[in-house]
Amino acid sequence: MTNGDSGDSTALDDPVGESLRGRHAELGRRVGRAATYLPGIATFSAVPAEANAADWADLARLLGRDAFADMFSCPATPPPDWEPVFVLEGRQMIWPADSRPAQAHPATGGTDVVELGRADVPEMLDLAARTKPGPFWPRTRDLGTYLGVRDDGRLVAMAGERLRPPGWTEISAVCTDPEARGRGHAFRLVSALVTRILAQGQRPFLHVADTNAEAIALYERLGFTSRKHVTFRGFRTP
The missing domain is CATH 3.40.630.30 (Gcn5-related N-acetyltransferase (GNAT))
Known part of the structure; x- marks a missing residue:
């Protein structure tokens, strides 16, 4: 589903990660390539689309045990021991x-x-x-x-x-x-x-x-x- 827009929209493929690396950097925290917002602001978290085991381990370290990780639209698949909470289709x-x-x-x-x-x-x-x-x-x-x-x-x-x-x-x-x-x-x-x-x-x-x-x-x-x-x-x- 695309509209053929000619503008540079590549940043929208990773809106959470791009925000936390840029204008929202002061509202988040980071370990390695994993990032998440500060508590009380948002539960959104980000790892690269090609995330490896180390990236998921860094995000787990950021969030803590048995914590909710809202991955927004990130396409990366977490390790098997990460329990699915919800899936929602959108645009x-x-x-x-x-x-x-x-x-x-x-x-x-x-x-x-x-x-x-x-x-x-x-x-x-x-x-x-x-x-x-x-x-x-x-x-x-x-x-x-x-x-x-x-x-x-x-x-x-x-x-x-x-x-x-x-x-x-x-x-x-x-x-x-x-x-x-x-x-x-x-x-x-x-x-x-x-x-x-x-x-x-x-x-x-x-x-x-x-x-x-x-x-x-x-x-x-x-x-x-x-x-x-x-x-x-x-x-x-x-």
Whole structure:
């Protein structure tokens, strides 16, 4: 599954590793060629696609015994004593080169898009727990800018920046309270992030489960195209 995009998207083949070697280096830890994020930020870990036994041993040393290793889309196969935890089929979608963001509908009823700060983390965690947009931890907000929509003071929708491989910024944690759906909040939030990311000279990308047809349709309406199929996998260290 590719869109034939002519831009340099090779960094997206290893978005976790490229982020931890670059703009997120200070938010992670590393042993040899294995890397992972600091606790409370993300559970994503990375080893090279051609990982050997030493690389997996280094990652096990980083994570500790009986620890969760979220390998994201890394294609490397761990040793047999690493217990499989989950497998999820998905797709990676990218913003085409030289495209402009779609025009979002204007805000109604006092629901402007606002930037979320450290004081908003408890509400962000609560919203993520109720809507399950993907992994979201107490320090996930440290990965980038997060935007939200408030209705009568209550946080009802959010989206933000996550992985940052060279030249790219991932949009993630796109979620809306069930009672506030159908009002265009996700469209407005993602549009605002696309505009922000492009203004910084980066290109947006994102990941979505293959089963989430509603989200895929939304991202396609916004202008994203599918780059490739990905398989998300998690394991437990021996």
